[in-house]
Amino acid sequence: MNNKEYKWIALFIMSVSELMVMSLWFSASAIAPELATIWDISGIGTLLVTLMVQFGFVAGALISASFGLADKINPRKLFSFSATVSAMLTIMFVFLYHYFFIEMILMFLTGIMMAGIYPVAVLIVSSWFPTRRGLALGIVIAGLTFGSALPHIILNLPFIREWKALLEFSSLLSILGGVLVFLVLHDNKKYINAPKFKWDTINLIIRNKPVMLANYGYFGHMWELYAMWTWIPVFIFSSFAFYYSGSKLLFMAGIVSFLIIGVSGAIGSILGGIISDRIGRTLSTSLYMGVSGTSAVLIGLTYHALPFITIIVGIVWGITVIADSAQFSTAVTELSSDKIRGSALTFQMAIGFLITVGSIYVINILRTTIGWHWAFSILSIGPLLGIISMIRLRYKNESLLMCNGKK
Template sequence: MKNGKWWALFLIAVAELFALSLWFSASVIVQELRDLWALTPATEAWVTASVPIGFVIGALFSSYLGIADRFNTRKVFAVSALAGALLNLLLIFSQSAWIGIALRILTGVTLAGVYPTAVKLLSQWFPKKRGVAIGILIAALTLGSSLPHFIVIFFLAVNWQMVIVTSSILALTAAFIVYFLLKDAPGSPGKTPFSFKLIRKVVKNKPVMLANYGYFGHMWELYAMWTWLPVFLTASFTAQTTEVSTWFIALASFISIGIAGGVGCVVGGLVADKIGRAYLTIISMGVSGVCAILIGFTFGQSIWLTFALAVIWGIFVISDSAQFSAAVSEFADVEYVGTALTFQMCIGFLITIFSINLIPLLQGTVGWQWVFSLLSIGPVLGIISMVKFKSYEISDSAQKASNKAT
């Protein structure tokens, strides 16, 4: 069983890494799409926001119908990854901005069947001490989301379509892994009958909702940072020197978001299992909020100073992400844990749409020096919620210790 669950973790993490390469597959080639689709500033913003919009639609639909709890979780993941790969591939045939944006929205819908279901799969394989396991999963998500920046280094000079094709092949591989190589967890529950009461149960669960509020503050910062940090690095590096190369900026973005974030997730999971989820999230949001304020002051300064702070921000902005999902999976009853996770992510990604689009609107007014300070609001509100959540976590730990003693 021990070997089985760690093998399952490996398969789920690899599949998540490959499937999430769909998220930013179009964003990293937006300059090429700008010419092909005759993008205006407004439609270009829609290209960036379309995937989270689709994710919210898909997550809302899934949580409302309880799809993650009514159907086999592994098959939901595989079908969603397959559909996402095919929709993403259709981008290379699109000659219209609005058709392309529609395809990106639909791709986001399919990813709502990938991310939350992967977390539920892990909760089935790791009923206890799942902080490290979910940390590894979110590390895979982080690397997968930043993978297009890495793909660009090799393929963009050849053909922008290769970036799209590569991410689609990776998503198809993810579907194959989960459907054919991954087995259902021993003792995993079967289908849960559909009930509109599932959402009501989620909302009435106070520790679950406190963890959700913490997650919402975290998400206000996370995807806006992931979306606009590469743009900020480009502007900052070129303001310091005109000799910086495109591949270096892409590599710096991949390291800051993907590598640093992946390390942060794994270390965060290890630390959370020792000091508790609440403490870990409070520390992470505190450091990331400070980084959001400070990084603007490095604009146009030393490239290595900006890069170093971006890496630190990349570590702490995501190091707590897994713990909100883990908290929900531990405090939600098994009958609605899939719906609870999907609901959490639905609202969280809805929030990202606003913060992602606020950054370019305010950047023209306050400049790169101050615009990221807006993102620090999320961590502040998230910390307040997780301080309240801490009492439930302490009580739950004491209860488990008492049960173990008896």
């Protein structure tokens, strides 16, 4: 089988493996209420379960890129190693759940290992797809979104009777995903060199106006994305409690959360890549952010409304909030020189994930002060600023470097 035929098999393997491993990312967040009871904490203490993973991912991305680990270690083996260690850390979380501070360290370490999952998957798939890369990366991100939402489905499986079982099952999936890549995926002899982060290029990145405009668009996108993913299940549960109770409420909240984050996100990731390749980066991302920002305002108005109204707005939001994700990184690769490209990508990712910490925390404050009707509205600021940045980028001569001149 030649490379042209095998690349689609490689894409399938990586997407399925990504789905399995990424189920770990939000597993602990999905059981935050149970953990809060065990630890006797509330507020920021509960949020730390999610935030420590975010901090760990930023640290892991910087460490991996600074030392060029994906250049020194076979990417297939690095992915498998990271997936296995992430699972082991999660199993340790199950056994040591009484010790809050140890658990936070384990969450941070899990985040570090996650930096060997998503970026490495992108690297592997990019090596197989010198063309049609937008679609291929969209499918990979679809696996990421599907996997991130998977805990909400796992919780409703008949054999998952307590929170520990969710973490154990997600760990098993992560190990299987790592084994699948290690044993089944073939190595590509034409691996793309992993981008290295060079600290002395930060000034060059900041002074590169087209690259920074693409970054600002990404920053606005990230302000919205992970806060939405973190809090929409809580919003759905609280809103649907007006109509359901008990096990039916848990079931409905889990299914709808999975539909909005996972299914809708997967559709948005794939469509986003296809549409962007056809109409250009700046126009497509502006359209996605316009719809997602509007949805961030409208979703609160459906609070305690008929569930099907909330579901419809949620699906639209779930599709558009992720559709532009891969396009910002692609734009940076097209706008930056070889000298700063790797550092620019790492800079974009690190700042973007740090921003998610702020927006996740802000929603926690607003939901208890002004209530769910308007809490999500603050997220619309990100897409608004992102649209402004991408429109400004569209009218720069350098924008012709993107998407074969489609800007």
